[in-house]
Amino acid sequence: MSSGHHSHGSYLESKGGFFANVLDWATTVDHKKIGVMYLFAILFMFFLGGVAALAVRIELLEPVRVKTTFTATGTEPVTQLLRADVAADIKNKDGTPAKDTLLTAGTRVQTHPAAKTVLGNELTSGTQVDVLDDAGKTVVQTATLKGSVSVTDPKTGAATASKITGQFFGSPDATAIAAGNNTYNRLFTLHGAIMVFMVIVPSVPASLGNFFLPLMLGAKDVAFPRLNLLSWYIYVTGSIFAVSSIVLGGVDTGWTFYTPYSTSTDADSIRVVFMILGAFILGFSSILTGLNFIVTVHKLRAPGMGWFDMPLFVWAVYSSGIIQVLATPVIGITLLLLVFERITHIGIFDPALGGDPVLYQHFFWFYSHPVVYVMILPGMGIITELIAVHSHKRIFGYRAIAFASLGIAGVSFIVWGHHMFTSMSEVASTIFSALTFLVAIPTAVKVFNWVGTLYKGSITINTPMLYALIFLFTFSIGGLTGLPLGTLSTDMHLHDTYFVVAHFHYVMMGGTIMAFIGGIHHWWPKMFGKMYNEKAAMLGAILVFIGFNVTFFTQFFLGVRGMPRRYASYVDEFQTLHIISTIGSFILLAGFLVHLSVFVASLVAGRKAPANPWGGLTFEWLADSPPEEHNFAHEPLCTHGPYDYDTTVPPHWDPKDYPIPAENLAAAGSH
Amino acid sequence: MTTLDSRDNRPLWQRYVHGHHWRTQAEEFDGAKLGFWLFLTTEVLLFGGIFCAYAIFRSLYPGAWKEGSSLLDWKIGGINTAVLLISSYTMAVSIYYIQVGKISRARLNLMFTILCGALFVTLKLLLEYTPKWTGWFFFMDPALGHHSIDAAAGNGLFGLFRHVEGYGGKRPGSLYEYGFGHDPHMPLWWSVYYVGTSIHALHVIIGMILIFRVWLKAGKGVYGPNYYTGVEIAGLYWHLVDLIWIFLFPLLYLIH
Numbered sequence: 001m002s003s004g005h006h007s008h009g010s011y012l013e014s015k016g017g018f019f020a021n022v023l024d025w026a027t028t029v030d031h032k033k034i035g036v037m038y039l040f041a042i043l044f045m046f047f048l049g050g051v052a053a054l055a056v057r058i059e060l061l062e063p064v065r066v067k068t069t070f071t072a073t074g075t076e077p078v079t080q081l082l083r084a085d086v087a088a089d090i091k092n093k094d095g096t097p098a099k100d101t102l103l104t105a106g107t108r109v110q111t112h113p114a115a116k117t118v119l120g121n122e123l124t125s126g127t128q129v130d131v132l133d134d135a136g137k138t139v140v141q142t143a144t145l146k147g148s149v150s151v152t153d154p155k156t157g158a159a160t161a162s163k164i165t166g167q168f169f170g171s172p173d174a175t176a177i178a179a180g181n182n183t184y185n186r187l188f189t190l191h192g193a194i195m196v197f198m199v200i201v202p203s204v205p206a207s208l209g210n211f212f213l214p215l216m217l218g219a220k221d222v223a224f225p226r227l228n229l230l231s232w233y234i235y236v237t238g239s240i241f242a243v244s245s246i247v248l249g250g251v252d253t254g255w256t257f258y259t260p261y262s263t264s265t266d267a268d269s270i271r272v273v274f275m276i277l278g279a280f281i282l283g284f285s286s287i288l289t290g291l292n293f294i295v296t297v298h299k300l301r302a303p304g305m306g307w308f309d310m311p312l313f314v315w316a317v318y319s320s321g322i323i324q325v326l327a328t329p330v331i332g333i334t335l336l337l338l339v340f341e342r343i344t345h346i347g348i349f350d351p352a353l354g355g356d357p358v359l360y361q362h363f364f365w366f367y368s369h370p371v372v373y374v375m376i377l378p379g380m381g382i383i384t385e386l387i388a389v390h391s392h393k394r395i396f397g398y399r400a401i402a403f404a405s406l407g408i409a410g411v412s413f414i415v416w417g418h419h420m421f422t423s424m425s426e427v428a429s430t431i432f433s434a435l436t437f438l439v440a441i442p443t444a445v446k447v448f449n450w451v452g453t454l455y456k457g458s459i460t461i462n463t464p465m466l467y468a469l470i471f472l473f474t475f476s477i478g479g480l481t482g483l484p485l486g487t488l489s490t491d492m493h494l495h496d497t498y499f500v501v502a503h504f505h506y507v508m509m510g511g512t513i514m515a516f517i518g519g520i521h522h523w524w525p526k527m528f529g530k531m532y533n534e535k536a537a538m539l540g541a542i543l544v545f546i547g548f549n550v551t552f553f554t555q556f557f558l559g560v561r562g563m564p565r566r567y568a569s570y571v572d573e574f575q576t577l578h579i580i581s582t583i584g585s586f587i588l589l590a591g592f593l594v595h596l597s598v599f600v601a602s603l604v605a606g607r608k609a610p611a612n613p614w615g616g617l618t619f620e621w622l623a624d625s626p627p628e629e630h631n632f633a634h635e636p637l638c639t640h641g642p643y644d645y646d647t648t649v650p651p652h653w654d655p656k657d658y659p660i661p662a663e664n665l666a667a668a669g670s671h
Numbered sequence: 672m673t674t675l676d677s678r679d680n681r682p683l684w685q686r687y688v689h690g691h692h693w694r695t696q697a698e699e700f701d702g703a704k705l706g707f708w709l710f711l712t713t714e715v716l717l718f719g720g721i722f723c724a725y726a727i728f729r730s731l732y733p734g735a736w737k738e739g740s741s742l743l744d745w746k747i748g749g750i751n752t753a754v755l756l757i758s759s760y761t762m763a764v765s766i767y768y769i770q771v772g773k774i775s776r777a778r779l780n781l782m783f784t785i786l787c788g789a790l791f792v793t794l795k796l797l798l799e800y801t802p803k804w805t806g807w808f809f810f811m812d813p814a815l816g817h818h819s820i821d822a823a824a825g826n827g828l829f830g831l832f833r834h835v836e837g838y839g840g841k842r843p844g845s846l847y848e849y850g851f852g853h854d855p856h857m858p859l860w861w862s863v864y865y866v867g868t869s870i871h872a873l874h875v876i877i878g879m880i881l882i883f884r885v886w887l888k889a890g891k892g893v894y895g896p897n898y899y900t901g902v903e904i905a906g907l908y909w910h911l912v913d914l915i916w917i918f919l920f921p922l923l924y925l926i927h
Contacts, residue, residue, distance in 0.1 A: 220692035223702045291709045299702040300692065329713040333720030337866060346862035348724060354856045359727055363720060630691070 010529065010626045029225035032627060034232050035211030036527065039520075041232075042203050045239060049194035054589065055169070055187045057551075057582040062166030064177065064569035166569070184568040185252035192255030193275060197282050198239050200508055201371060203516050204378035205324075206235070206289050209317045211527060213293055215620035215627065216311045218302025218636040223295035231288035234281060242278030245271040254566065256364060259349035259357045263341050273342055280335040283328045286374075290324030293317055302619065304638035311618045311642040312388075312401050316381025319405040320374045323412060327374075331367035334360065358423050365416035373412040375508060377405055379515030380446055383471050386518055387450050388643045389616045390465040391457025395643040397449040404442035411438045421491050429488055436486040443479055447472065460614075463537040467518025470545050474510025478503060481556065496566075499559025505552045517544070517595065524599070525613050529626040530606030537598045543591030550584025615650040615658070618642045622651040644668075684895030700900050707904045711911050714874075718915050721867045725922060728863060732856035737927050739860030747798050748924035751791050752916065758787030759913045762882070762906045769899045774889055777902070781886040784909065788879040795872055807832040867919055874912045881905045 011032045015024040025033055169187070170180020214222050222228050245251050248271045253261040257276060266272055297318045301310065337348050338360070347353020349360040388395045395401065417424060417432030424432070450472060459465065481503045484490040494500060525531055554577045559565075563574050570578070612621040619636050620627075640648045647668040649658045679686055693699040729736045761780040768777035802808045809832060854860075885905045888894060894902050 214692075222692075224706060225690075225692070227706075287710075287713055291706055291713075294709060295702050295706040298705060299698055325709050325713055326716060329716035330720055332713075333717045336870075337720070337724070340862075340866055346866070347858055348728075348862055348866075354732070354859050356727065356731070359724065363723075 009628065010624065011629045012529065012626050013629075027229075029221070029229050030629065031210050031214050031222045031225065031228060032527075032631075034228050035207050035209075037232055038202065038210055038235070039207035039527075041236060041239070042199055042207055045194055045198040046203075048243070049191050049199055050589070050592070052187050052191035052194065054585055056184070056191060057585040059168050059184050059187070059568060060570075060578045061168075061582050063572060063575060064167045064180070065165045181568045182252060183250075185254075185566070186246075186250030188566060189251050189254050190246055193242060193251070193279070195508075196255055197279050198235075198242065200375045200512050201282075201286060202235060202289070203375075203512060204382060204519065205293065205317050205320060205374070206231070206285075208382065208516070208519050208523060209293060209378055210289070212523060212620050213296060213314060213317055214300065215623055215631055216314050216618050216642075217296065217300055218305065218619045218632065218638065219296065219300035220630045220632075222292045223299055224292050227288050228292055231285045231292070234285040234288065238278045238281035238283075238285060240278075241274050241281060245274035245278065248274065251275045256368070257335070257338060258364075259338070259341075259355075259360045260351065262338060263350050273339055276335050276338055276342075280332055280339070283332050283335075286324050287328045290321035290328075290374075293321040294325065297321075302636050302638045306638075308399065308402065309638050309641055310402075312384040312395065312398065312405075313378070313381035315402040315405045316377045316384070319409040320377040322406075322409050323370045323374045323377075326413070327367045327370040330363060331371075334363040334367070337363075358420070361420050361423060362416070365419045366413075369416040369419065370409075370412040372507075373408050375512050377408060379471070379512040379519075380405070382515040382519035382522070383450060383468050384446075385616075385618070386464045386468040386515075386522055387453050387457075388645075389522070389614050390462065390468070391454055391459045392615060392645050393453055393457035393643075394641075394645055395449070396452035396455075397445070398641075398643065400445050401449050404445045407442035408439065411435070411442070415439060418486055418491075421488060422495055433486055433488050437483075440479070440483070447476060447479070462521075462534055463532075463541055464518045464522035464614075466538055466541045467514050467521065470541065471511060471514045471518065474506050474514060474545075474548065477553075478506030478508075478510050481506065494559060496564055497559035498555040498563045498565055501565050502552045502555035502559060505555070510548060510552070514544075514548075517541075522614070523620070524602065525609030526620055526623070526625050526627070528603060528606075529609050529624075530602045531609045531613065532598050532602035532606060536594060536601075540591050540594030540598060543587055543594060545591075547584050547587030547589070547591050551581050551588060552584070554578075554581045554584070610652065612650055612652040615645075615653060617644060617648055617650055682892040682895060684893060684898045687898040696898070700903075703900050703904060704907075707907055711907060714911055714915075718867075718870070718918075721863065721870070722918070722922070725863050725867070728856075728859050732854065732859060735854040735856035735860045738854050739857060739864065740923060740925075740927055743864075743924050744798075745924040747794060748920050751794055752920050754787050754791050754794070755913045755916050758784045758791075759910055761787070762909045766899065766902050766906050769889065769894050769902050770896055772896050774892070774895065777894075778886055778889050781882055781889065781902075785879050785882050785886065788875050788882075791875055792872055792879075795868065799868075801832075802835070807834050864923060867923070871912070871915055871919060874915070878905070878909045878912050881908055 011030055015021050025037065028034065167177065167180040169183035170176055210222070210228065214220065249266075249269065251272050252265055253272060253275075257272075257279075262272060262276070297310070297314060340346055341348055341350060341355075345353070347355040349355045349357055351357055384395060384401060415432060415436045415438070417428060418436045421429045421433070450468075481499070485494055485500060485503055521532065521537060558574055558577050558581075561574070563570055563577075609625040611623070611625050613625075614621075617640065619632075622636055623631055646664045647660060649655045649660065687696070689696040689699040693702065761783045765777040765780035765784065768774070768780065797809050798812055802812070882905050885894070885901050888901060
């Protein structure tokens with residue numbers, strides 16, 4: 001079945017001058033071009049979200065402190081009572097340091113060796129603290145609050161200097177500490193919103209799925225090509241809305257837009273509405289993609305291809321398409337209600353107007369939990385392909401993996417409450433906790449089958465395989481650390497800590513993003529017709545692996561020890577772990593830069609890719625590299641299973657290079 | 672996709688050629704319908720959110736719900752229900768006429784469907800939204816008989832509107848005052864009422880645009896017994912819009 005003799009050009013063939021090509025790409029209905037456009041749009045957003053993540057990590061290198069220097073009037077050393085986030089340089093009259101110490105709120109300290117106590121009450125914002133000497137006279141008076149500290153010398157009345165340390169996104173002026181924290185809030189919101197709505201949700205389905213789903217089915221295109229292009233434009237429009245909210249000053253609600261943050265913060269500004277509308281518009285794009293894929297799978301399979309002859313990547317994208325179609329409308333109406341609420345001040349979610357903020361959380365997670373599986377299922381599909389192709393072995397438990405995808409899609413709709421254990425009744429929490437553990441079953445089936453496929457396989461260690469192995473490692477950690485979060489008693493301790501942050505990064509980044517990068521390498525020769533430098537790419541993969549684990553494994557420790565998420569500052573005990581985590585994020589950056597240069601080098605000067613470099617059996621390897629405009633010279637016929645490596649010579653391969661033992665053929669014939 | 676061969680004088684629908692990536696036209700038709708049914712599922716879930724909010728706030732604040740629904744006129748809702756049901760019939764009939772090749776009859780029914788939609792939106796704006804927001808009643812509004820007209824305010828807009836004192840202001844949101852209602856949670860009732868009915872009315876308008884496009888294309892001979900995907904899909908959409916109203920109407924107007 002060679003497709004070498006035909007006159008059709010590759011889909012990447014130039015259509016004339018620069019503007020002719022731009023017009024051709026801008027109006028194309030070819031799923032391959034749309035997939036490539038999605039790929040680059042998503043990688044660009046990944047870059048933006050990554051920059052925000054690095055900014056967050058830099059801010060967390062050092063705890064934010066207000067340092068105050070003042071001069072005591074007595075000859076004896078004095079100590080000042082301060083909050084946990086306030087450090088003091090206290091000097092004697094002669095300028096020698098009296099004591100440089102950090103005290104927790106409410107600690108009793110002595111101002112003089114003979115003094116009994118200081119009025120060491122717990123401090124709240126704006127509390128005035130009198131520090132007394134042994135005679136009961138005021139030595140200094142401090143006004144301590146989270147935002148700023150002003151210390152006046154009681155004798156002279158002169159203000160002493162206060163300075164912020166450890167804050168990277170603010171001015172050193174002590175009164176501006178809130179502004180710096182505000183910048184931090186905007187940065188992590190930006191990171192979360194971009195990475196969830198603009199990167200991970202569309203990443204695999206809209207780019208690789210768009211390109212390879214029709215190819216794997218032996219189809220010429222997706223069912224609705226124009227709708228496909230529309231979904232890309234909707235994606236770009238939604239992204240512009242979201243990014244414009246950043247240009248206007250950013251949003252500090254967190255990516256979850258919880259009420260009442262999202263209805264009350266930045267009340268004077270349209271920014272929050274823009275970000276919410278951006279997410280709403282992106283939802284349409286997601287629905288259209290999912291809908292298109294479901295119909296394509298139902299209606300456009302090659303002749304002879306039954307449901308269980310489909311590659312498992314297709315099963316995974318199909319399952320996630322079901323979730324996209326069924327869950328996204330709920331976030332659509334939720335965000336719409338939120339926009340109504342902000343603009344016209346109706347009170348659906350705002351408790352001040354009689355609304356119910358917990359209703360918002362239910363609505364939000366009814367979408368956002370299933371969508372977690374929109375993020376991971378296509379990644380799992382990629383891993384299935386990578387492991388089967390690069391260990392040249394029939395997949396272990398095909399049907400189990402296929403049904404596990406559908407099972408995960410089904411269970412995903414009944415576990416949303418585990419995001420809200422702290423805002424529900426005990427009975428509801430218990431039920432949701434029990435249901436949550438159901439997810440572990442189909443997920444573990446998949447992991448088991450991947451390992452089963454590797455067993456006695458003929459494994460090639462290259463970048464895609466390396467990423468598959470990285471996925472198995474990181475995703476397993478991500479999955480297993482989900483168990484203490486799904487368990488009510490342990491979740492009470494871990495709720496809203498860095499443990500949660502580490503857990504979902506292990507699943508989302510260690511799962512989906514690793515699979516995504518692995519998939520890009522696996523299909524790169526097919527998409528662009530060029531090979532990449534394997535050794536350099538493997539170096540990148542190793543850097544990413546090390547950087548990822550250094551960054552996020554530390555965060556498990558931080559979380560267990562009580563570091564809350566979304567804070568710009570912390571107590572000193574956490575600093576070492578935060579520094580390690582930040583170093584890890586820069587190793588990650590180095591890894592991604594290696595990958596970027598490998599891709600650029602491949603596009604510029606890569607060796608021409610053969611049609612089937614890895615020996616895959618699915619239909620995309622039958623097509624040329626890069627595929628011609630209508631994918632195949634002749635409509636392919638499904639004559640073998642997608643993973644029948646033991647009985648089938650891969651397309652474009654010489655049977656002499658792929659000797660099949662006679663007993664395999666005999667066994668296949670006897671079926 | 673249609674071929675544009677100038678020597679071919681047959682109507683467009685007879686010359687219809689299906690998309691190159693489909694094997695047969697029947698498969699293309701099935702695919703389009705499957706895709707649209709999936710889209711309708713998303714619509715049901717979208718409105719599901721509103722129904723869910725309705726159910727929760729109804730159970731939390733039954734007083735506001737009882738008082739709120741008593742302030743709606745079931746007669747206007749009932750007329751609108753009848754209008755939509757009739758339009759659903761004409762929509763279904765127009766698909767039948769296309770299928771049997773009676774294009775002009777189909778177009779007549781399509782236009783009637785559009786007019787029904789327009790009547791629905793007009794009644795909603797004129798007899799429901801406008802008086803509730805502003806206190807100005809359309810002069811032919813039968814509800815005027817139950818209120819005392821505020822003579823001092825005069826007649827609005829060329830004498831077409833009458834103002835009723837103490838009425839109006841039943842808009843959602845804390846920005847507005849509530850002319851009627853004693854229950855402190857009335858704003859929530861009006862929030863759900865306006866969000867639900869306005870998103871539904873928006874769907875009616877989108878449906879009218881879809882059907883108008885079909886009406887235009889049918890006039891050019893695009894649809895016929897061989898090819899009527901667009902008509903079928905516009906019909907599915909219209910029936911869904913009708914169906915959602917069938918749920919909204921009793922929940923808002925009839926249940927106390």
